[in-house]
Amino acid sequence: MYQDSYEDEFVGNIDVVADSYAMVDDRDYEEDELLLQQQQQQQQQAQTQVGVQQIPEQVRKFLGHLYRNLLSNNVNDLSYNYDNQFIRLSEKYFAKSAWPEPQYVAALVGDDGIFLTLYRELYYRHIYARLHPTLEVRFRSFENYCDLFNYILNSNGPLELELPNQWLWDIVDEFIYQFQSFCTHRSRLSKRSEEEIALLKANPQVWNTYSVLNVLYSLIQKSNINQQLLAAQQGGDVVEAAGEFGSRALYKMLGYFSIVGLVRVHCMLGDYTLALQTLENIDLNNNRGLFTRVTSCHVTVYYYVGFAYLMLGRYADATQAFVHILTFVTRTKHYHQRAHQFDSVNKKAEQMYALLAIAVSLCPVRVDEMIHTTLREKYGEQQHKLQRGGEEALEVLSELFLYACPKFIIPNPPNYDDVASEPMEPQEFQLKIFVREAKLQLVVPTLRSFLKLYTTMSLDQLSSFLDIDSNELRNQLMVYKQRYRQVKWTGNADLLAGEVVPTTDLDFALQQDMIYIAESRVGRRYADWFIRNTNKLQDIINTLESRQKASIANAGTQSEEVA
Known part of the structure; x- marks a missing residue:
């Protein structure tokens, strides 16, 4: 919000003739102000009514069902609303537009605070996925995430709120994605207008790296998830370790997914040792671990573990991680084709095949024959060039790396007073580090x-x-x-x-x-x-x-x- 200050245009002495004006009763001002407020309220109500009427009937019914299921903590029906109906309605009505404005949805649910916060999370996420988010949308989405996490973390006691695991994972995953997207958007000042640069400079707290890390660490601490995992490994009392908040599924799963989110953030920042240390209490050998409950979380864990190993020069471990998860994806691909997460899982699988081609070329080891056959079909020519060595091999290495690596970020804001001097792209910087080590290999x-x-x-x-x-x-x-x-x-x-x-x-x-x-x-x-x-x-x-x-x-x- 911006407010301009105005000065009187005429500053000379003005003779005031008191007898020429009648005294005005204060009640007249109050009545006029009240009348004006009533007119504004009527206009807002009329606009809201028009906005509500423009919402398709099927969408209104969906929002009503979603609201009732949220109030009753009906996780099974919420899962169906989220995993199926929301995706289907997005394709049908909002493939190239945003979902209804939250202010219109508020009229349907009686201004329920937590429901509207969760709806706004879906609303902004849809804009990021289907449209081009403006800087204002990026700011508002960050504020909404702050409202959501403050509501969860700052309550006096555990919330009586339950959400499906897939939704909870998507909240954490999208939070980190929007952080990465904002950092990339902010660093490219030559493409920003003067107004946007001024807004970015005036609001350094928006999508601040410290704030994002603070949210993830706070969710981990609130849930006592590391203590729970350690107690489970050592045969201790998990319930006692969980405490009042950690015993609730909402806090437990958000804390667990925040650990995986931290791995991703540390890799985006280029700290691969800390990324692997973050997983010290998660047993990757446990096929029933919590990360296996959500497929996209399962894939994310192994993608970043494999990539961290690759950057640390542990190519055999990277190969093992990629082969493990690619075998899982291959065996369950028919299931994922019927799920909304298929696109993200398939994209990550394609990237991991490229990273696997690098790892196997730098450190030849035996891999599962099914994965080896697929790898040869996808990247046989590139592997052959890598084996020959020389400049051609370095070009292929760079091409595969840039295609398959995570989206790295620059954590600090750029110099807004020097738009012309943009820093090196973080992808190029990490590529230099990787190629310098890989050339020897x-x-x-x-x-x-x-x-x-x-x-x-x-x-x-x-x-x-x-x-x-x-x-x-x-x-x-x-x-x-x-x-x-x-x-x-x-x-x-x-x-x-x-x-x-x-x-x-x-x-x-x-x-x-x-x-x-x-x-x-x-x-x-x-x-x-x-x-x-x-x-x-x-x-x-x-x-x-x-x-x-x-x-x-x-x-x-x-x-x-x-x-």
């Missing part, structure tokens, strides 16, 4: 491809194959030897801990000018191959049988029509 696939063909060979022979001198080859062999062993996660709670183990099945020893190669071969697992192809054959048989039945039915219908 790119010699490994090339050397391995030659070494695996021999059991012994001379240094001169290998240098002639690679077209480099012997001294350079010795350096590359030492790099290979060093990169051959990596810290590998052993499956305990600490994702940063591990054992130094060989990450490839090919080792060698260099004695003077002779190279002695040893390869430990692992027998091919034929059972997986037969099971997978048996399932494919069964799918073909089922398809043929269904087509045969359909053709017989059509033939019978046609014969009846002829008769």
Whole structure:
């Protein structure tokens, strides 16, 4: 809100003739002011009535059902409203427009505060997803999130409010997404108008990094979720550890999802060690962990864990994380095609295949044959270029990285007084860090491809194959030897801990000018191959049988029509 100050245009002395004016009763002013207020209220009511009438009948019914289910804490019906009806109505009525204004919805639900706050969260989220949010929308959405989290965190006792896990996850996930989007929007000052720059400069508290982190840490602390997870691992009393707030599903799940959200934020900031430390109380080996209750949360955990490992140079661990979640996504893809989260899960899966192509090229290890086949179909050509090394490999590496990496952010506001000097894009900065480390690793696939063909060979022979001198080859062999062993996660709670183990099945020893190669071969697992192809054959048989039945039915219908 802005208010201009005005000064009197005429500042000379003015003679006041008191007898020329009658005394005006204060009651006349009060009556006029009251009449004006009544007229304004009538106009607002008329506008609200028109706005409500413009809401489609089906949408009004949906909002009524959503409101009643929220009041009664009917989680099952709320889940249906949220996961199905909201998505369907958005496609039908608001594919290219916003949902009804909250002020019109307020007339349908009697100005219920928490319902309108949750509705505004959906309202702004839809604008972000389908339209282009203005700076005003970004500000208002942040204020609405502040209202929502203050309501949850600052209540005297636990709220009698229950929401589906998917909705709770989406609230945390969208909160972080809008924070990232605002940071990107704010950093590109050359594309902003003078008015927008002035607003950004005057409101540094909006989408402030400290505020976002404070919300996530506050939700974690309020729910005692780390204490609950630790008690569950150690066989302690989880109920006692949860406390008054943490025993409620609302606080417990928001706290848990905030841990995953923190992992994402730390990766966006480039602190990969802290990202993995944040998950110290979450057991990724537990197939029934809370993160598995929401598929998009499940995928997010492994995406950021795998990426953090990749940036820390632990390529074998990154490969293991990506293969694990991609196997899960592949096996459940038919289920996700019927869910609204399919697009986000599918996009993350495509990005993880690109990251897996990088990890496997930098540190060749055996992966599941189904994933390996898909990877070869998607990125076979890029992998071949990476194995050849050289400048072409660096170009492919950069291309895959920029496509698949998270959206990094600059946490601090830019210099609003110097619009011309924009900082380096955070993606480019992180790419430089990654390429500097990966360049050393790119010699490994090339050397391995030659070494695996021999059991012994001379240094001169290998240098002639690679077209480099012997001294350079010795350096590359030492790099290979060093990169051959990596810290590998052993499956305990600490994702940063591990054992130094060989990450490839090919080792060698260099004695003077002779190279002695040893390869430990692992027998091919034929059972997986037969099971997978048996399932494919069964799918073909089922398809043929269904087509045969359909053709017989059509033939019978046609014969009846002829008769």
